[in-house]
Amino acid sequence: MARDIDDLPKQPANYTALTPLWFLERAATVHPNRTAVVHGSQRYTWLHTYRRCRRLASALSRHSIGAGATVAIIAPNVPAMYESHFGVPMSGAVLNTVNIRLNPQTIAFLLGHSESAVVMVDQEFFKLAEDALKILSETKTSYNPLLIVIADPSCEASSLKYALGKGAVEYEEFLESGDPEFAWKPPEDEWQSIALGYTSGTTASPKGVVLSHRGAYLMSLSGAMIWGLNEAAVYLWTLPMFHCNGWCYTWSLAALCGTNICLRQVTAKAVYQAIANQGVTHFSAAPVVLNTIVNSPKEDAIHPLPRLVHVSTAGAAPPPSVLFAMAERGFRVTHTYGLSETYGPSTVNAWKPEWDSEPPIAQARLNARQGVRYIGLEGLDVVDPKTMNPVPPDGKTLGEIVMRGNLVMKGYLKNKKANEEAFAGGWFHSGDLGVKHPDNYIEIKDRSKDVIISGGENISSVEVENVLYGHPKVFEVSVVAREDERWGESPCAFVTLKEGVKKEDEERLAVEIIKFCKEKMPAYWVPKSVVFGPLPKTATGKIQKHVLRAKAKEMGPVKKSRL
Amino acid sequence: MARDIDDLPKQPANYTALTPLWFLERAATVHPNRTAVVHGSQRYTWLHTYRRCRRLASALSRHSIGAGATVAIIAPNVPAMYESHFGVPMSGAVLNTVNIRLNPQTIAFLLGHSESAVVMVDQEFFKLAEDALKILSETKTSYNPLLIVIADPSCEASSLKYALGKGAVEYEEFLESGDPEFAWKPPEDEWQSIALGYTSGTTASPKGVVLSHRGAYLMSLSGAMIWGLNEAAVYLWTLPMFHCNGWCYTWSLAALCGTNICLRQVTAKAVYQAIANQGVTHFSAAPVVLNTIVNSPKEDAIHPLPRLVHVSTAGAAPPPSVLFAMAERGFRVTHTYGLSETYGPSTVNAWKPEWDSEPPIAQARLNARQGVRYIGLEGLDVVDPKTMNPVPPDGKTLGEIVMRGNLVMKGYLKNKKANEEAFAGGWFHSGDLGVKHPDNYIEIKDRSKDVIISGGENISSVEVENVLYGHPKVFEVSVVAREDERWGESPCAFVTLKEGVKKEDEERLAVEIIKFCKEKMPAYWVPKSVVFGPLPKTATGKIQKHVLRAKAKEMGPVKKSRL
Structure with missing residues (x-):
C-alpha cells in the first residue's frame, strides 16, 4: 500500500470478506416471515430458506465437504436449486451448476473436470446423470460422488423411485440430517471461489468459469442497482x-x-400466468424467450398487464423489432450484455429520458445497443485486439469488446493457456466484435467467429438477422457463413416461420425473403441461401451457430452460376 | 486463503481496488449532459463535474499533494464541496471535511492534528480559518498550508476580497491551473484512506475518524439500496x-x-422551494430539521407535495410524533441510525408492509426504532458490554449497540488507546444503549452517558423526551440528569416552546408539562425540573447534552423538600 495518513490495520471489527451469503442471514433476520421461494404449492419464507440452507451446509460438512470441494447440481429452477446457491458455499464448497440440456458425454466431462464430490440432481434428470456417471466410471475408476436426488411432486413418481432404487439420497432427507442452526462461516478470503459454471457448447470443449465470493457480492448489488430491482421485488425464474x-x-x-417464483418449464402462457397470479414484477430472459412472448397466441397473453413488468434481457443481441413489440405489450425491457466470464451481464443499455420523445422504432434501435459498463465493472472498451488501442467512437470502426475489473471471472479452471489468452494485455477478451458510438455506448456487431467474410468485406451476421426479423413471416432467424465459389463466403439464413404461415412453397418464400433483403441492405449482405426449419439451441436459448455452420458446410459451396 | 479449487491469482483484468471514484468516470461517460450539480444559477453536467474534479486533482498534484497528504475543506454545501469528494482522493490525498460551526480553537486543533497540507475554505468562513491558523501558528511554527478560497456569488464581495488580499488562491483559478484530462489513478489498495472526519463536540477532544476507499464504495451502494435512492434521483443537500x-x-x-441540489442554508422554506422548483425527490436531515419542517408556518409549506419526497433521517432518535407529522405532510421517512465511525447511518428501520394496516401513531412508533443492519454491515447486535453476550430479544434488556463489518471505520487517527477501546472484543462499540425487540429490530434507549440513574433505576432520557414531544406546546426538548439530594439524579427537561405559545408564566407552564408527564410515564421518570429556552446544538443539529448537563450542574441539586 502507498504511504497512508496512519497505520490502521484491518481487524475483525472493520473488515469482513465480501460474500453474498450474508444477504440470506439478513433476509431471515429482517423479514423472517416474508415469502422467499414459491414452487407450485410449496412456499418457503426467508427464515425457512435460511434454515434449509444451513441444514444443507451442515449435512455437506458431515460428509466432509468443505473448502476445496465442488458440489454439482443438475436441476431446473426448483427450490433446491436456489438453496444450493447458499447452502453449498456456506459449507465452504464451490457450486457447479450444470446445464440440464447437455448430453451425457458432456456432463461426464464436466463432472470429471470439476471433480465434483457431490452430485445433486433433479429426479427428472437422474437418468441423464446416471448415464454421465457411467461414462465417467469407464475412464475414472475411483470416481464415486455422493448422489442426491431432488424430488419434485410435479414429476412422475417413477423417476424418483428409480433414483432411490439406485442408492441416491433424497434431498429432503439429506436436509433432515443437517443442523438448521449450523454455524456457517464466511470465506477467510473473499477471493475464494463460490461458483463454477461451464461455458455452453458454442465451442468444442467447455471451459470452467470460476467466480469468487467478492465478485458474486459485487455483481448481486450492481445487477440490482442497474436494473432497478427493488426491495421486495417478485422475481420469476424464467432464466435458468x-x-x-x-x-x-x-x-x-x-x-x-x-x-x-420458480418455473420448471418456460412458456409464454406460464409467464403470463405467473404475472397474473403471483404478482411478478421482474423476470429475465434471452431474446429468444421474448420472441416467444411477443408471438404467443392471443388467448395466452394478458393485455393490459396488471402492473408494469420489468424484463432484463441478455445472451444475444435482441432484434429491435422484438424490443419494440415487448414495449408495445407493456413490458419495460432493460437490455444488458455480458458473458459467463463476467458473472453474466455486465453492460447495460442505460435508458436516457431524451429517448422518450423518439419514435418507438428508433427507441428500440437505440435500446438494441449493448451500452455502458455496470457500476461494478471498472473498464469497458472496444479495442483493436492487436494493439489494444481503443477504436474511435464513430459507430463504425470494428474492434473487440474488452472488459476489466471486479466483475471479471477469476479464470478458467485448470486451463492456463485459455487464461493467458483471455487476459492478454490486462483486459478480458470477450471475443465479441463491436463498435463504440459517439455517445460512448457500445454495440455488438458479431462474435469474432460469426463474421462473414464475403469478397473481402466483413458482414455482420447480427445486422442481417436484425433486418430479417422485420419480415412479417419470420419468427426466428440465424445467419452464418456458407462457402461460396465466387465470394469465398456468403450469408446463409436459417429461418423459422411464424405459426400459421403456409410452408408449402419454400422456394417462393425464399425468393420473397431475398427480395425483402435486397430492398433493405447492401447487395453483398443479402443471403444467397435461405433454409427453413427449427433452429438448434443451447439450454439458455442461444442459437448454436456452430451447428448451423456445420449444416451449411454439408450443403457445399454456393455455385458460381447460381443466382 | 483456505484450499481452493484452483490457483487463479488476482490480475489487472479481474481485480481493481474498490473506490467510489469510478462512479464519477462512469457518470461522465453514460450521462455527460445530465445535470450533476446545481447551486443557484450555477449548473454543472456530469462531464463538467468530472473535468473539474480532474482539474482539482491535477492542480493538487502539481503542488505535490498526493498519497499520505490531507486536504481540509471548510465549506457549506456548495459545488466545490461536492467536487472535493472526488478531486482530492483522485490526487491520492485524503479529504478532511471540517464542520463550519466549530470555533477557531477546535479548527486549529483539527488542522494541526490532521496535518492538512491544503485548506480549502468558503469565502464566508475565511476569517474563521484565518483565526484558526493564527492559533495554530503560535504552537506550530512550521505550519503553512496552501490556502484556497472558494468564491460564492451569493456571499458579500468583501469577504472574498479580504481572502485574496491575504494571499489565498481563488478556487476557480486553482482549477484553471489543472488539467481536465488528468490521468488519475485508483488507490493501489482499497484499504487506503479516502476521508477523515472529526467527531462532533459531544466529547471533549474530537477524534479523527478515518474511512477507506473500500468502505466508502460499499457504503455508497448500501445506502442507496437501503433507501431506494434510484437512478437519476434529484437530491437536495440539506445534510451537511x-x-x-x-x-x-x-x-x-x-x-x-x-x-x-446545493443549499447553503437550511430552512423549511428553502426545502419546500427546492421541492417545488428543482424537482427534488430525496433529502436527508437530522430529526431536528424534520421538526422545523413540520412546524413551519403555513405560508412556507406546500400541500400536497408535487410528488412523493423521500427523506432519510438519522443523527438522533426521531420522536414518533415528528415521524407521524412528516408522514401526514406527504414525506416518506426512512429512519436510519449510525455514527461517523460507521460511515454514517448503517442501520435502517426497514418498513414492513404489514405495518401499513397499523394506526398512524403505532406506525410512527414502530418506525422510531433504529432497526436492522444495512446490507453492507455484516454484524449488528445489542450486547452486555462486559461479557459481549447478546441480550435476549425481549425489547427490555438494555445493552450496548455494537457493529462489525465493512461499514466500520479504519480507526481513529493517531489514537491507539481510543482504537483499542472502540474495537474491544472484535466489535465496534457505539456507546449507545439499546434493546433488541422480538422482531430483531434494535432500539436506542440512550447514549451510555445520557442515562439518568434515579434512586438506582435507569431512566432513558430519550423515552422521556419522546413523551414530551407529544405535548402540544413543546417544540423541542432535551432531558438530562440533574443532581438530586434524594434520588441521586433526577430528570431535568430543557424545553423550547412552539411559536405563538405565551411564555409569560413559565412556572405554570412547567407545572402543566409535569402534570402531562405524570399521566403518561412512571412517576420516577417525571422531570423534577423544567427549563425554558433555546437548545445548544452542534452543526449537524445534534443537541449538545453536555452543555445542558453543565447548565443543570450550575443549577445545583434538586432539594429534598422540593415538590
Whole structure:
C-alpha cells in the first residue's frame, strides 16, 4: 500500500470478506416471515430458506465437504436449486451448476473436470446423470460422488423411485440430517471461489468459469442497482439458475428480501400466468424467450398487464423489432450484455429520458445497443485486439469488446493457456466484435467467429438477422457463413416461420425473403441461401451457430452460376 | 486463503481496488449532459463535474499533494464541496471535511492534528480559518498550508476580497491551473484512506475518524439500496457534506447519475422551494430539521407535495410524533441510525408492509426504532458490554449497540488507546444503549452517558423526551440528569416552546408539562425540573447534552423538600 495518513490495520471489527451469503442471514433476520421461494404449492419464507440452507451446509460438512470441494447440481429452477446457491458455499464448497440440456458425454466431462464430490440432481434428470456417471466410471475408476436426488411432486413418481432404487439420497432427507442452526462461516478470503459454471457448447470443449465470493457480492448489488430491482421485488425464474447463477440474481433476491417464483418449464402462457397470479414484477430472459412472448397466441397473453413488468434481457443481441413489440405489450425491457466470464451481464443499455420523445422504432434501435459498463465493472472498451488501442467512437470502426475489473471471472479452471489468452494485455477478451458510438455506448456487431467474410468485406451476421426479423413471416432467424465459389463466403439464413404461415412453397418464400433483403441492405449482405426449419439451441436459448455452420458446410459451396 | 479449487491469482483484468471514484468516470461517460450539480444559477453536467474534479486533482498534484497528504475543506454545501469528494482522493490525498460551526480553537486543533497540507475554505468562513491558523501558528511554527478560497456569488464581495488580499488562491483559478484530462489513478489498495472526519463536540477532544476507499464504495451502494435512492434521483443537500461525507450520498449520487441540489442554508422554506422548483425527490436531515419542517408556518409549506419526497433521517432518535407529522405532510421517512465511525447511518428501520394496516401513531412508533443492519454491515447486535453476550430479544434488556463489518471505520487517527477501546472484543462499540425487540429490530434507549440513574433505576432520557414531544406546546426538548439530594439524579427537561405559545408564566407552564408527564410515564421518570429556552446544538443539529448537563450542574441539586 502507498504511504497512508496512519497505520490502521484491518481487524475483525472493520473488515469482513465480501460474500453474498450474508444477504440470506439478513433476509431471515429482517423479514423472517416474508415469502422467499414459491414452487407450485410449496412456499418457503426467508427464515425457512435460511434454515434449509444451513441444514444443507451442515449435512455437506458431515460428509466432509468443505473448502476445496465442488458440489454439482443438475436441476431446473426448483427450490433446491436456489438453496444450493447458499447452502453449498456456506459449507465452504464451490457450486457447479450444470446445464440440464447437455448430453451425457458432456456432463461426464464436466463432472470429471470439476471433480465434483457431490452430485445433486433433479429426479427428472437422474437418468441423464446416471448415464454421465457411467461414462465417467469407464475412464475414472475411483470416481464415486455422493448422489442426491431432488424430488419434485410435479414429476412422475417413477423417476424418483428409480433414483432411490439406485442408492441416491433424497434431498429432503439429506436436509433432515443437517443442523438448521449450523454455524456457517464466511470465506477467510473473499477471493475464494463460490461458483463454477461451464461455458455452453458454442465451442468444442467447455471451459470452467470460476467466480469468487467478492465478485458474486459485487455483481448481486450492481445487477440490482442497474436494473432497478427493488426491495421486495417478485422475481420469476424464467432464466435458468444454471446460467451464470441466474446472472447472480439468485443472491440479489436475498439482498433485497424479494420473492423467487420458480418455473420448471418456460412458456409464454406460464409467464403470463405467473404475472397474473403471483404478482411478478421482474423476470429475465434471452431474446429468444421474448420472441416467444411477443408471438404467443392471443388467448395466452394478458393485455393490459396488471402492473408494469420489468424484463432484463441478455445472451444475444435482441432484434429491435422484438424490443419494440415487448414495449408495445407493456413490458419495460432493460437490455444488458455480458458473458459467463463476467458473472453474466455486465453492460447495460442505460435508458436516457431524451429517448422518450423518439419514435418507438428508433427507441428500440437505440435500446438494441449493448451500452455502458455496470457500476461494478471498472473498464469497458472496444479495442483493436492487436494493439489494444481503443477504436474511435464513430459507430463504425470494428474492434473487440474488452472488459476489466471486479466483475471479471477469476479464470478458467485448470486451463492456463485459455487464461493467458483471455487476459492478454490486462483486459478480458470477450471475443465479441463491436463498435463504440459517439455517445460512448457500445454495440455488438458479431462474435469474432460469426463474421462473414464475403469478397473481402466483413458482414455482420447480427445486422442481417436484425433486418430479417422485420419480415412479417419470420419468427426466428440465424445467419452464418456458407462457402461460396465466387465470394469465398456468403450469408446463409436459417429461418423459422411464424405459426400459421403456409410452408408449402419454400422456394417462393425464399425468393420473397431475398427480395425483402435486397430492398433493405447492401447487395453483398443479402443471403444467397435461405433454409427453413427449427433452429438448434443451447439450454439458455442461444442459437448454436456452430451447428448451423456445420449444416451449411454439408450443403457445399454456393455455385458460381447460381443466382 | 483456505484450499481452493484452483490457483487463479488476482490480475489487472479481474481485480481493481474498490473506490467510489469510478462512479464519477462512469457518470461522465453514460450521462455527460445530465445535470450533476446545481447551486443557484450555477449548473454543472456530469462531464463538467468530472473535468473539474480532474482539474482539482491535477492542480493538487502539481503542488505535490498526493498519497499520505490531507486536504481540509471548510465549506457549506456548495459545488466545490461536492467536487472535493472526488478531486482530492483522485490526487491520492485524503479529504478532511471540517464542520463550519466549530470555533477557531477546535479548527486549529483539527488542522494541526490532521496535518492538512491544503485548506480549502468558503469565502464566508475565511476569517474563521484565518483565526484558526493564527492559533495554530503560535504552537506550530512550521505550519503553512496552501490556502484556497472558494468564491460564492451569493456571499458579500468583501469577504472574498479580504481572502485574496491575504494571499489565498481563488478556487476557480486553482482549477484553471489543472488539467481536465488528468490521468488519475485508483488507490493501489482499497484499504487506503479516502476521508477523515472529526467527531462532533459531544466529547471533549474530537477524534479523527478515518474511512477507506473500500468502505466508502460499499457504503455508497448500501445506502442507496437501503433507501431506494434510484437512478437519476434529484437530491437536495440539506445534510451537511462535512458530516460523514454526507452519509456517503456524495458518492452514491455519482453512482446513480443523479442530480445534486446545493443549499447553503437550511430552512423549511428553502426545502419546500427546492421541492417545488428543482424537482427534488430525496433529502436527508437530522430529526431536528424534520421538526422545523413540520412546524413551519403555513405560508412556507406546500400541500400536497408535487410528488412523493423521500427523506432519510438519522443523527438522533426521531420522536414518533415528528415521524407521524412528516408522514401526514406527504414525506416518506426512512429512519436510519449510525455514527461517523460507521460511515454514517448503517442501520435502517426497514418498513414492513404489514405495518401499513397499523394506526398512524403505532406506525410512527414502530418506525422510531433504529432497526436492522444495512446490507453492507455484516454484524449488528445489542450486547452486555462486559461479557459481549447478546441480550435476549425481549425489547427490555438494555445493552450496548455494537457493529462489525465493512461499514466500520479504519480507526481513529493517531489514537491507539481510543482504537483499542472502540474495537474491544472484535466489535465496534457505539456507546449507545439499546434493546433488541422480538422482531430483531434494535432500539436506542440512550447514549451510555445520557442515562439518568434515579434512586438506582435507569431512566432513558430519550423515552422521556419522546413523551414530551407529544405535548402540544413543546417544540423541542432535551432531558438530562440533574443532581438530586434524594434520588441521586433526577430528570431535568430543557424545553423550547412552539411559536405563538405565551411564555409569560413559565412556572405554570412547567407545572402543566409535569402534570402531562405524570399521566403518561412512571412517576420516577417525571422531570423534577423544567427549563425554558433555546437548545445548544452542534452543526449537524445534534443537541449538545453536555452543555445542558453543565447548565443543570450550575443549577445545583434538586432539594429534598422540593415538590
